[in-house]
Amino acid sequence: MSAFFSPFISKPEGVSLIMLKVLLALIPGIALYVWFFGSAILISITLASLTALGTEALMLKLRNRPISPFLKDNSALLTAWLLALSIPPLAPWWLVVVGTAFAISISKHLYGGLGNNPFNPAMIGYAVLIISFPLQMTHWITPHGLGQVELGFFDQLDYIFRGILPDGLKLDAVTMATPLDTLKTQLHMYGNINEIMNLPIYGHLAGQGSEWVATGFLLGGLYLLATRLISWHIPVAYLGTLFITAGLFHLADPAHYVTPLFHWFSGAAMIGAFFILTDPVSGPTTHKGKLIFAAGAGFITYLIRVFGGFPDGMAFATLLMNICVPLIDAYTQPKVFGKKGRLSDKNGGQA
Amino acid sequence: MLSALLVMLEIAVVLGAVLGFAAIKFRVEGNPMVDKIDAILPQTQCGQCGFPGCKPYATAIANGEADINLCPPGGEEGIHKLADLLGRDFVPYGGDIAPKPKSVAFIDENDCIGCTLCTQACPVDAIVGAAKQMHTIIAAECTGCELCVAPCPVDIISMIPIEETLTTWKWKYPIYALSPVK
Amino acid sequence: MRQLFKFHGGVHPPTHKEQSSQSPIAQAVLPSRLVVPLYQHIGNRAKPAVEVGQRVRKGQIIGMPEGSLSSAVHAPTSGTVAAIDMQQVAHASGMDDLCVTLIPDGQEEWIKREGMDYLSINKADIRFVLRMAGVVGLGGATFPSDQKLRPGKHKIKTVVLNGAECEPYITCDDLLMRERAEEIIQGAEIIRYMLDAEEVLIGIEDNKPEAIAAMRLAVNARPRSASADRMEVIAVPTLYPGGGAKQLIRVLTGIEVAAGVRSTDLGAQCFNVGTAYSIYRAIAHGEPLISRIVTVTGNVAQARNFEVLFGTPAHELVSQAAPLPDTNGYLMGGPMMGIRLPSEQVGIIKATNCIIAMSDVLFPPAPPALPCIRCTRCAEACPAELQPQELYWFAKAKNFDKARKYNLFDCIECGACSYVCPSHIPLVQYYRFAKSEIWDQESNQKAADAARVRHEYHEFREEREKREKAEKLAERDRAAQAAKAQKAAAPPTLPPAGEVANVSPCAAPADADPENTMQLKIQRAIEQAKLQAATTTPKNTEQLTPEQRAQIAAIEARRAHIHELASTSVEASSAMLVEANTEVKSQPPTQSPQE
Structure with missing residues (x-):
């Protein structure tokens, strides 16, 4: 039986398709990630995905909600992927599991599930991990061609799940701090950018390898823009600021x-x-609001990166701006049809 | 230590003075709360709350003598509004009389003896008719309070529920289907 | 090339128009009976003007307009009135309303029709003719056209003729424009004359090239008038809901009409092409509105447009287009804004522009609604530039004040938001719900305010009556005492007490006391009132026939009996008090001072 009230037709594009397209848009970045840093990231993505789906199902069951439509909406997968991409690939398996489970259960379902979380679940997961397990969160893989030793896929698997490295190898030999982190510590020690930039871990623009991964995400982002899955406001305002x-x-x-x-x-x-x-869930809805939101996030990111104690500021910038979203939305409501000009204002007014 | 205490004391005194001054300066005569509450009450004047009208009930609420959930014609919506206004929690309806559908009184004019008892009972003067003349209800003004039903010596006043018509029909709250039927 | 304006948002649903636009308009077969609702327009329901069993002729008024905003309803064909009763009508509620059921006699015998030259009669008369011809807006809103042709305070610059027809499936305006362009243009001339407008802009979506060509031809074929009035056919981009009056006015003139604002105040007025055609038929041929073009399409084998008499049962119409076996329901209107017919028996009405046979293939069941993810696709699609996701939130939480603040009433219910919603939330449903709740609350509030005023007056009156009575009693006491005192002191030749007080207030010993003079004044006023009351006896009690007197006596006896029965109860005693009071009032004052 079709719908009982109009409209009786609807666009086929549903939430799950939208989320799927966003997941697809992450592929170029992930591919370059694998190219430069090995396939460990695929392990953590898989791990995070499984945890996310499991937690989602469990929470839906506990909340007495239908499970299948929500599992199929792909939103939990997206959270999982984003979280996996923001923690070190060689992080122990439980770190991924704890972070993802926390993101899905506490920051999503305790607030009412899909559509109701005030904060970005992936970033909540990241924030919890970096505060609770700062040490494990610093073991980033050295990019291809830089380290003395490179771990094979099974070595990585072994380390992630059992914490065992091949004989005689120390963790420091295969991991390093992120380019941003290195920059900060080096600045403290030597203080000249030009010298630091000559370090082998830096490439043309930024970190060796990681600059290419970022380019991959940029490509995916342009795809999102081109297919109008996202509007230009947030990326432009963020990167611009x-x-x-x-x-x-x-x-x-x-x-x-x-x-x-x-x-x-x-x-x-x-x-x-x-x-x-x-x-969209944790962000503002108005155009003006999106600009303010993203600009604020851009500014805070910079402040945390340069003057703060954490290696990157993205997660905290996002969360801080998430707090402001209701306020931003309330103050940026656009004028509606017929109530913009002087002419209509004179005659208009509330119905 | 002492200076801190002194500072706190000073703040207390200054703020107290400000508050006292404000209380005198912005003093409001009468109780505006009563009017605000009265504005929410449905004005049926039926007395089903146990008070002799809407205003007395409003006064009782404002004075904290009555709960906000005693008005049957106001319905849940009325309780919600009162709760919002007074910053209290919503409480389900707790009166003795079961809420009824909205109705209007109807006088069977054939048997009316013209005693005027109902006209005197009507709180909104919605019954016309003089002594020894038959009476009738002005349906548009009737609040459905039922106060005229009991006094009628010949029991000819009945309450007729107002039926929904095409023009008063309302769109219903959408059914929010979460789970697929299959 | 004229500059066109854009409106925000809009969607591109598949149009499905070719299905029904290939064949010319056909005359629908005369049905076996016609169920004509008397409430087919905005405003007051028409009042039945015929009786059951009466024979009516085609075009005869069967429903008279009532009140200023109303329109007449006519017999669509000649025949006999079989019933005037409540029947299910084509309305979203599926409820019944007053209908006239007509059994056609097949004679098609018209009433006397007289066309007129609109230039030779005054405008008020033209409006009256249209009102009595039942001409209402045929775009779907069914607003009485005579009211729209009333000159306002502002000069109307532009008449917009709406031939956009943006809803999928519907082609009735398209075919009307292709086949009857000349009449439409003549109707437009009448509209422009009525409103004294400078220009007529005819907006047609660019997916109807044949209609555009036919209309352009008709516009150019007009005799060149000296006034060089402008009339132009403009192809507008195909974008739903570009055929909404507000959107088309915006596209053609740049004017934005907000909710609660009349477009006439901004210098524009919009008419559907079908309305223009009906106006022309009513004025130039004296033909009332008894039929319209209806597209029958969807899950049918022979989709096409029919000229259909109002009141034709839907199934009798649809059967002429050969519905396919898996048809499981009918839509009236388009798929974006139409309604599901409550049954296939209901009659075609003035608002029916299209009947779509539904099937699960054409209109698949809506997927389950997921929560809103605030993706704002709805806001991007909203032609009213609203924030539908916020409105949805407020409507869902029944936070109506807030919904209103966020311009709920600017929503035109076009359905674009629901159409694009990836969570498949029935958004428009929520807005309709919120709107009708707000309207209901408003009328309740109005009633409550009126009741408050009446109650306060009631209390004031009771208070006043009590006070007056107390004063009267006190005065009587005083007068009696004064009389006693005077009787004791003065010679017995003095007139009775009442008269003393009346004629010689100055001589009274209490004269010096201001309170007493006050009392005396009041007493005098009361006496005067009583005198007045005595001279004017109640009209409805004089010259009673013996029967009436007997009736009254019977009632009195019954009453006395009741009082006897209930003499112990409180009610009865108060009733007796009332009795006593009324007795006092009805008797002349001269007899009652002692009571």
Whole structure:
């Protein structure tokens, strides 16, 4: 039986298809990730996905909700992928599981499930992990061609699940700090950007390898824009603010502040601009609101990166701006049809 | 230690003075709350809450002498509104008289003896008729309070529920289907 | 090339128009009976003007307009009135309403029809003719056209003729424009004359090239008038809901008409092409509105447009288009804004532009609704530039004040938001629900306010009556005492007490006391009132026939009996008090001072 009241037709594109397209858009970035850092990331993505679906099903069951329509909506998968992409691939398996389970159960379902979470679940998961397990969160794989030793797929598997490295190998030999982190510590020690940039871990714009991963996410983001799955407001405002803020500091003191492009292609800036901040549920809904939201996030990201204690500021910037969303929405309601101009204002008014 | 205490004391005194001043300066005559509550009550004047009208009930609520859930014609919506206004929690209806559908009184004019008892009982003067003349209800003004039913010596006043018509029909709350039927 | 304006949002649902636009308009077969609702327009229901069993002629008024906003209803053909009763009508509620059931006699015997030259009669008369011809907006809103042709305070610059027809499936305006363009243009001329407008802009969506060509031809074929009035056919982009009056006005003139604003105040007025055609038929040929073009399409083998008499039962119409066996329901209107017919028996009405046979293939069941993910696709699609996701939230939570603040009433219920919603939430349903709840609350509030005023007056009156009575009693006491005192002190030749007080207030010993003079004044006023009351006896008690007197006596006896029975109860005693009071009032004052 078709619907009882109009409209009787609807566009076929549903939530699950939208989420699926977003997942697809992550593929180029993930492919480059694998290319430069090995396939460990695939393990953590799989692990996170399974945990996410399991937690989702369990929570739906506990909340006495129908399970299949929500499992099929792909939103839990997206959270899982985003979280897996923001933690070190060599992190122990329980770290991934704990983070994902927390993201899905506490930050999504305790707030009412799909559509009701005030914070980005993936970023909540990340924030919990980096605060609770800061040490494990720093073991980033050295990019292809930089380290003395490279772990094979099964070695990685072994380490992730059992914490065992091949004989005689130390963790430090295969991991390193992120380019952003390195920059911060090196600045403290030596203090000159130009010298630091000559370190082998830096490539053309930012970190060796990671700059390419960021480019992959940029490509995926452009696909999202082209298919109108996201609007331009958030990526443009975020990257724009980050660029301008970084650019001003860089212009003022090039020796101590890196180029804006370094910021663009480092850390989670790209994936954040196109995939994380654009999460519709926890973001604002008005155009103006999106601009304010993303600009605020860009500014906070820069502040945390340069002056804060954490290696990257994306997650906390997102969460801080998530708090402001209801306020931003309330104050950026656009004028409606017929109530914009002077002419109609004169005659208009509330119905 | 002492200075901290002194500072706190000072703040207390200053704020107290400000509050006292405000209380005098912005003093409101009468009780505006009563009117606000009265505005929410449905004005049927039926007395089913146990008070002799809507205003007395409003006064009793404002004075904290009555609960907000005693008005049957106001329905749940009325309780919600009162709860919002007074910053209290919603409480389900707790009166003695079961809420009824909205009705209007009807006088069977053939048997009316013209005693005027109902006209005196009507709180909104919605019954016309003089002594020894038959009476009738002005349906548009009737609040459905039923106060005229009991006094009628010949028992000819009945309450007729107002039926929904094409023009008063309302769109229903959509059924929110979460689970597929299959 | 004229500059066109854009409206925000809009969607591109599949149009399915070719299905029914291939064949010319056909005359529908005369049905076996016609069920004509008397409430087919905005405003007041028409009042039945015929009786059961009466023979009516085609075009005869069967429902008279009532009140200023109403329209007449006519017999669609000649025949006999079989019933005037409540029947199910084509309405979303599926409820019954007053209908006239007519059994056609097949004679098609018309009433006397007289066309007129609109230039030779005054505008008020033209409006009256249209009102009595039952001409209402045929675009779906069915607003009485005579009211729309009333000159307002503002000068109307532009008349917009709506031939956009943006809803999928519907082609009735398309075919009307293709086949009867000249009449439409003549109707447009009448509209422009009535409103004194400068220009007529005819907006047609660019997916109807034949209609555009036919209309352009008709516009150019007009005799060149000296006034060089502008009339132009404009192809507008195909975009739902571009045929909404507000949207078309916006596209053609740039004017945005907000909710609660009349477009006439902004210098524009919009008419459907079908309405223009009916106006022309009513004025130039004296033909009332008794039929319209209806598209029958969807799950049928021979989709096409029919000229259908109002009241034709839906199934008798649809059967002429050969519905397919898996048909499981009928839509009236388009798939975006139409309603499901409550049954296939209901009659075609003035608002029926299309009947779509439904099947699960054409209209698959709606997927289960998921929660809103705030993706704002609805906001991107909303032609009223609303934030549907916020409105949905407020309507769902029954937070009506907030919904209103977020411009709920600017929603035109076009369904674009529901159409694009990836969570398949029936958004429009929520808005309709919220709107009708708000309307209901408003009328309740109005009633409550009126009741409050009446109650307060009631209390005031009771208070006043009590006070007056107390004063009267006090005065009587005083007068009696004064009389006693005077009787004791003065010679016995003095007139009775009442008269003393009346004629010689100055001589009274209490004169010096201001309170007493006050009392005396009041007393005098009361006496005067009593005198007045005595001279004017109640009209309805004089010259009673013996029967009436007997009736009254019977009632009095019954009453006395009741009082006897219930003399112990409180009610009865109060009733007796009332009796006593009324007795006092009805008697002349001269006899009652002692009571």
